[in-house]
Amino acid sequence: MTTAAGLPPGPVTTPLQMFRVMFDPDTALLRMVRRYGDPLTDRSAGKPLVFSCTPEGAKQILTADPDTFAVPDPEFLTPILGEHSVLFLVGERHRSERKLINPHFHGDRMRAYGDTVREVAERHIAAWRVGETWSALDQMQSISLEVIIRTIFGVERARVPEFRAAVIEWVTSFSPLIVFFRGLRRDFLGHGPWARLQRARVAIDRMLDEEIASRRRVVSRDGTLGNDILSRLMAARYEDGSAMSDAQLRDELLTLLFAGHETTAISLAWVLYYLLSDPALYARVRAEVDALGSQPTAEAIVQLPLLSAVCNETLRLHPVVPILPPRRLQRPFHFMGYELPPDVMVSIGTLRLHKREDLYPKPYAFIADRFLNRTYSPFEYMPFGGGVRRCIGASFALYEMKIVLAMIVRSTQLSLATDKPVRDQRRNAVLGPSHNLKLLLSSRRSVAG
Numbered sequence: 435m436t437t438a439a440g441l442p443p444g445p446v447t448t449p450l451q452m453f454r455v456m457f458d459p460d461t462a463l464l465r466m467v468r469r470y471g472d473p474l475t476d477r478s479a480g481k482p483l484v485f486s487c488t489p490e491g492a493k494q495i496l497t498a499d500p501d502t503f504a505v506p507d508p509e510f511l512t513p514i515l516g517e518h519s520v521l522f523l524v525g526e527r528h529r530s531e532r533k534l535i536n537p538h539f540h541g542d543r544m545r546a547y548g549d550t551v552r553e554v555a556e557r558h559i560a561a562w563r564v565g566e567t568w569s570a571l572d573q574m575q576s577i578s579l580e581v582i583i584r585t586i587f588g589v590e591r592a593r594v595p596e597f598r599a600a601v602i603e604w605v606t607s608f609s610p611l612i613v614f615f616r617g618l619r620r621d622f623l624g625h626g627p628w629a630r631l632q633r634a635r636v637a638i639d640r641m642l643d644e645e646i647a648s649r650r651r652v653v654s655r656d657g658t659l660g661n662d663i664l665s666r667l668m669a670a671r672y673e674d675g676s677a678m679s680d681a682q683l684r685d686e687l688l689t690l691l692f693a694g695h696e697t698t699a700i701s702l703a704w705v706l707y708y709l710l711s712d713p714a715l716y717a718r719v720r721a722e723v724d725a726l727g728s729q730p731t732a733e734a735i736v737q738l739p740l741l742s743a744v745c746n747e748t749l750r751l752h753p754v755v756p757i758l759p760p761r762r763l764q765r766p767f768h769f770m771g772y773e774l775p776p777d778v779m780v781s782i783g784t785l786r787l788h789k790r791e792d793l794y795p796k797p798y799a800f801i802a803d804r805f806l807n808r809t810y811s812p813f814e815y816m817p818f819g820g821g822v823r824r825c826i827g828a829s830f831a832l833y834e835m836k837i838v839l840a841m842i843v844r845s846t847q848l849s850l851a852t853d854k855p856v857r858d859q860r861r862n863a864v865l866g867p868s869h870n871l872k873l874l875l876s877s878r879r880s881v882a883g
């Protein structure tokens with residue numbers, strides 16, 4: 435195979451092009467691929483980003499030797515999440531950090547979190563009032579935020595509101611303007627988005643420090659280790675026997691919150707939208723959930739085939755992260771017929787890959803059954819990314835989504851309270867449904883045992 439020198443073709447960066455990529459990536463990606471082919475180069479974020487929307491391109495990136503890549507873009511999110519975040523580690527440090535965090539998101543640990551997810555979901559659902567209209571995204575965020583505060587930070591229920599307020603301030607002060615326009619990362623005499631974000635981070639750090647200190651006091655007093663992820667990370671040891679420092683713990687907790695809270699809530703809101711838009715599908719999902727009886731276990735819920743297919747199809751159409759976090763080359767890389775030089779970024783356009791007609795006939799239609807009739811390779815379907823950086827919380831997110839959905843479907847009669855089109859909207863680093871996704875609780879129901 436011959437290898438071309440230089441970078442693949444791509445659009446010239448103009449403010450309009452940047453705007454399109456930021457706010458309507460689906461159309462922008464489609465236009466770019468049609469015009470320039472695949473792979474292509476996008477320069478809208480500064481450094482050239484070469485990406486592909488094909489399974490072959492995905493395979494080449496996800497199976498490459500991990501040492502091909504350097505810290506992706508240290509300036510992008512480091513000032514926000516902190517230098518210790520697993521998102522910014524590469525090579526051996528990345529491997530050992532994942533080894534420490536990963537076990538707390540799998541197997542038996544998931545079962546322990548299942549009860550909390552269920553309790554949080556049931557309490558939120560019970561607070562909805564019949565005849566009342568609310569934003570699906572706000573409600574799902576409220577649930578997923580409490581799940582993280584309880585299961586990951588291990589905060590007692592009584593302190594949840596205080597943590598919730600601090601976290602919401604931190605998350606909402608994280609404006610897309612700061613993400614994309616780095617010139618705004620300055621303090622304008624205590625004003626501006628950057629100053630607000632810094633204040634929010636200081637407040638959250640203080641609360642996390644208190645949690646870490648109180649956990650230490652409990653362990654030294656009676657040797658008890660909590661069930662939450664913070665306690666387990668405090669007890670975990672790297673291969674050289676060392677423990678995480680307080681700064682590392684804080685950065686990782688905020689990374690888990692940042693990566694896990696909004697992504698799960700957005701996906702849940704989209705599932706509700708598709709279920710409520712298709713009464714026949716809703717009825718099938720409800721029948722599947724009801725068949726588990728009045729006291730379904732979390733284990734039984736997460737294995738339901740149609741519920742799982744509905745979640746998978748939602749994540750296909752709305753992968754939340756439209757282009758995988760770029761990988762920066764630290765050595766030359768043969769990619770799709772090109773010899774790419776160091777310092778170039780490479781990535782996969784998941785949003786477009788998931789809408790390839792050869793893989794997904796009628797790509798814009800919501801067809802959950804496609805996931806019952808066929809399995810997709812990790813290079814064809816990747817809402818959670820892949821390779822050594824695959825999402826740490828993938829099982830956690832799907833576990834939580836299915837339990838929350840089952841609780842909603844079995845105990846409520848909901849309907850869409852809007853006939854306006856719901857579209858993808860930029861929400862800082864990810865995409866989510868526009869705010870007019872409103873739901874109405876028509877009545878409550880119960881399932882006989």
Ligand code: HEM
Pocket residue numbers: 520521522532689690691693694695697698701749753754755758759817818819820821822823824825826827828830831832
């Ligand atoms: C539906 C919900 C979620 C979606 C769609 C999602 C998606 C993703 C994607 C696309 C990546 C990048 C993977 C790559 O670069 O190949 C990622 C990374 C990550 N996610 Fe998730 N995620 C979700 C929920 C969660 C949850 C619940 C957590 C933890 C509580 C979490 C923690 C992480 C972490 C720590 C990383 C960085 C992994 C690394 O760089 O090694 N995510 N996620």
